Amino acid sequence: MGETRGCAVYSIFLLWMTLQLCCATSSPSQSQTNQGTDVAAPREEQTEVHCSRERSRAAWKIIEEYLMPFMEKQKYQLSSQCRLHPSNDIFRDQEKHKSHIDINEWRCGYCKKIFRAEKYLDQHFDNRHYNLLNVSHGKCLADLCGALHCDFVMNSQSLKTKCNPAAAARNRHLCENLADSCFPINEGPSATRLHEFFLRQFCDAHTCSRARKPFSRGGRKRTSVFYLAISVLVLMFLPLFYLIVYLYQREMKTQTTQLKRISKHGRKPKPS
């Protein structure tokens, strides 16, 4: 009796082991998407890049939103000498090769691999397409974050920390240098206008004396999806609202006439 029970336990254990082995061997072929398990390419011959991809991306977003619309209005082209020029962002080419297909689907434009999140695609770029970074250029957009208020955009908590006058002065200096190099006053009226604009939009807020907020001139105006959704909802619910009001009023009318009838009948003397 005890022997057969032991045998059964042993066979169940064997079955469980084989199942475990099967799962372990079949799982890599099952998953189509990558979750950052991309094996790092050997980096012996590569030089290290000390530039934050995330902060460079934030700086680019700020340029795109708070500067480009105003440059487009003036039909102004940045020179490659200007550090805000796209060619001075080492990650620009890789960022252009990202496609956000679905909420949890990011595709690498170089090798068409699919990833579940942007951070995994970033890791993939670092590991697999490292050689495509224009490192020799040595231009890091994240270095301009101080002037462009990246922290203001990335996390608002840091604003609660005490203002450092030396840091503010340093950022203001960097900001004014950008204005001078990107929009030289001697280059015509549009450059002069943009120079002035840049100082107001980005540089004025680098101060501890007053609570000034950056991007005082606003950003790109877009027909927000939110407003579109709100207007569609209003248009949908307005007829419904009127219908409900109409039905309610009709109901009230019929009730009052019924009440009148009942009260008339009520006055009639009961037959004894």
Ligand SMILES: [Zn+2]
């Ligand atoms: Zn790739």
